Amino acid sequence: MSFPGFGGGGIGGLCLAVALSKYPDIQVDLYEAAERFKEIGAGVMIWERTWKILSLLGMASDFSRIAHAPPDGSLGVGFDYRKSDQPMEGFRFYLFQLPYGCICFHRAHFLDVLVEHLPDGVANFGKRLISYSRNGPHNSVVLQFADGATAACDILVGCDGIKSTVRKQLLEEKARDGHPELLGLIDPMVGKPNDSDTYDGALFTYKSMCYHSDGLSSIVARTSYSISRGSVVNVVALVSQPEKRGHPFTDPWVVECTTSEVLDCYAGWEPEVEELLKHMKNPMRWAIHELRPLPLYVANNIALLGDAAHAMAPHQGAGAGQAIEDAFVLAHLLGDPTTSRSDIPVALLAYQYIRLPLASHVQKESYMSGMMYEFSVELAVEDNARRRIGEGERLYASNLFCAKTMQIVKLVANNSIIHFN
Ligand SMILES: Cc1cc2nc3c(=O)[nH]c(=O)nc-3n(C[C@H](O)[C@H](O)[C@H](O)COP(=O)(O)OP(=O)(O)OC[C@H]3O[C@@H](n4cnc5c(N)ncnc54)[C@H](O)[C@@H]3O)c2cc1C
Known part of the structure; x- marks a missing residue:
C-alpha cells in the first residue's frame, strides 16, 4: 500500500508516519508545507495514557531522556491549583495528583525525537496541498500541491492542523x-474566549501551577510546567473575552506583545504571579481557536487526524x-496483516x-476545564446536571480530572473553604 501522511511537521503527522513505517508493506509519504519540521510554543505536556502509547511505539527511552523528569509511574503532580487574584499571598485549594503526573517536554525536543524515528525518504518539504481528487488509478487519490506538483496515494490522511485543507x-x-x-460545518472553527499569551522564561524551581481568578474577573493565568529539566518554565496566561466566542476572528492568530502588557492583565494578583510574569521573555499573544466536534473523520479513503479533526482548547493539555x-x-x-x-x-x-467519540469528549471537557479555571460556576452546575441525568457512560480518564476539580472549584467560588489539601 502507498500511504501519504499529511502535514508532517506536526506531532500528529509525524507520529502517524513513525507508527506506519514499522509495517514494511506500507509505503509512507509525508508532505509538509514548510521547508522543515518545526513547532511553535515552548512546552507540551502529556499524561499516562499518551506515555503508554509512546512506549508501545518503542520511543519510551528517547522521550524519557528529554522529559523534565524521567517518567516512572509514581504518583506525580497534575496541577497545583491556587487562588491568586488578590494582592496578598494566595493559597492552594487543590492538589491534583495522579500516576506519572503531567509529563513535560520542550516542544522542539519532542519533535526531534519523532524525527529521529522517521525513516529516511519519507518526508517531502515545501509541499503545500491545495486540493485532492479521486481520479487516480484503482480509486487512488491524486494530490495537487501549490508548486504545481502532483502525487498519487491509496489513502490520504489530513494531519494538516486546525486550518486543514483536507477537512x-x-x-x-x-x-x-x-x-x-454539513454545510454549516464547512468552516467549523470557533474562536475560543481566550486570548492566550505564551512565554518562555527562566525560573528557579519546578512547579506545575494553575493560578485562578474568582469568576467576576475575566482573567485567568495558568502557569503550566517547567521543561528542559527545570531550566525553563512555559507559561500560558489566558485572558477571556467571551463576547468573541463563535464570531469570525479576522486579526492575526499570533502576534508579539510586551511583558508589561502581560503584567497589566494580572495587576493586583498575588506576588508569586508577578514574580513569574516579570521573568517572561519575548511573549507572544495567541488567539485560541477550537473546532466544533465533527460528525465524521473519514470518507472512503480519506481521513482526518489530530487538530484537523478535533482541535481543542488547551486547558487539559490534551490536543497533542x-x-x-x-x-x-x-x-x-x-x-x-x-x-x-x-x-x-x-x-x-x-x-x-x-476515535471520534473519545476525541469529541476530550474536546468538550477541555473547554469545560477552561470555564472551571475561571470559577464559572454556572457552567459547572450545568455540566453537573448533565452528568446526573446520565448523558452516557463516562468515556475518558479526563473525567476524573473534571469531576474532582469541578467539585473544588464550586467550593472555592462559594467561599466555603479557605484551604484544601
Ligand atoms: C497554547 C497551547 C498549549 C497547548 N499545550 C498542549 C499540551 O501541553 N499538551 C497537549 O497534548 N496539547 C497541547 N496543545 C495542543 C497541541 O499543540 C495540538 O493539539 C497539536 O500540536 C496538534 O498537532 P497536529 O499535528 O494535529 O497539528 P499541527 O501541529 O498544527 O501540524 C500541522 C502541520 O501541517 C502542516 N500543514 C498545514 N497545512 C498544510 C497544507 N495545506 N499542506 C501541507 N502541510 C500543511 C503545518 O505546517 C504543520 O506542520 C496546546 C495548544 C495550544 C494552542
Missing part, C-alpha cells in the same frame, strides 16, 4: 453528496495526546468509530 474539501464533498447539515492516540489507532488498523487495499474504507470507519 475543508472533505466536508464540502460530503455536503454536496446529500448531507446538507489525542493526535498521538489517533495515529496509534489508525496505524494499527492499517498495518494489521488482514487489512488489504480493498479493506481501506472499513479500516478507516473503524478508526472513526474508535
Whole structure:
C-alpha cells in the first residue's frame, strides 16, 4: 500500500508516519508545507495514557531522556491549583495528583525525537496541498500541491492542523453528496474566549501551577510546567473575552506583545504571579481557536487526524495526546496483516468509530476545564446536571480530572473553604 501522511511537521503527522513505517508493506509519504519540521510554543505536556502509547511505539527511552523528569509511574503532580487574584499571598485549594503526573517536554525536543524515528525518504518539504481528487488509478487519490506538483496515494490522511485543507474539501464533498447539515460545518472553527499569551522564561524551581481568578474577573493565568529539566518554565496566561466566542476572528492568530502588557492583565494578583510574569521573555499573544466536534473523520479513503479533526482548547493539555492516540489507532488498523487495499474504507470507519467519540469528549471537557479555571460556576452546575441525568457512560480518564476539580472549584467560588489539601 502507498500511504501519504499529511502535514508532517506536526506531532500528529509525524507520529502517524513513525507508527506506519514499522509495517514494511506500507509505503509512507509525508508532505509538509514548510521547508522543515518545526513547532511553535515552548512546552507540551502529556499524561499516562499518551506515555503508554509512546512506549508501545518503542520511543519510551528517547522521550524519557528529554522529559523534565524521567517518567516512572509514581504518583506525580497534575496541577497545583491556587487562588491568586488578590494582592496578598494566595493559597492552594487543590492538589491534583495522579500516576506519572503531567509529563513535560520542550516542544522542539519532542519533535526531534519523532524525527529521529522517521525513516529516511519519507518526508517531502515545501509541499503545500491545495486540493485532492479521486481520479487516480484503482480509486487512488491524486494530490495537487501549490508548486504545481502532483502525487498519487491509496489513502490520504489530513494531519494538516486546525486550518486543514483536507477537512475543508472533505466536508464540502460530503455536503454536496446529500448531507446538507454539513454545510454549516464547512468552516467549523470557533474562536475560543481566550486570548492566550505564551512565554518562555527562566525560573528557579519546578512547579506545575494553575493560578485562578474568582469568576467576576475575566482573567485567568495558568502557569503550566517547567521543561528542559527545570531550566525553563512555559507559561500560558489566558485572558477571556467571551463576547468573541463563535464570531469570525479576522486579526492575526499570533502576534508579539510586551511583558508589561502581560503584567497589566494580572495587576493586583498575588506576588508569586508577578514574580513569574516579570521573568517572561519575548511573549507572544495567541488567539485560541477550537473546532466544533465533527460528525465524521473519514470518507472512503480519506481521513482526518489530530487538530484537523478535533482541535481543542488547551486547558487539559490534551490536543497533542489525542493526535498521538489517533495515529496509534489508525496505524494499527492499517498495518494489521488482514487489512488489504480493498479493506481501506472499513479500516478507516473503524478508526472513526474508535476515535471520534473519545476525541469529541476530550474536546468538550477541555473547554469545560477552561470555564472551571475561571470559577464559572454556572457552567459547572450545568455540566453537573448533565452528568446526573446520565448523558452516557463516562468515556475518558479526563473525567476524573473534571469531576474532582469541578467539585473544588464550586467550593472555592462559594467561599466555603479557605484551604484544601
Ligand atoms: C497554547 C497551547 C498549549 C497547548 N499545550 C498542549 C499540551 O501541553 N499538551 C497537549 O497534548 N496539547 C497541547 N496543545 C495542543 C497541541 O499543540 C495540538 O493539539 C497539536 O500540536 C496538534 O498537532 P497536529 O499535528 O494535529 O497539528 P499541527 O501541529 O498544527 O501540524 C500541522 C502541520 O501541517 C502542516 N500543514 C498545514 N497545512 C498544510 C497544507 N495545506 N499542506 C501541507 N502541510 C500543511 C503545518 O505546517 C504543520 O506542520 C496546546 C495548544 C495550544 C494552542
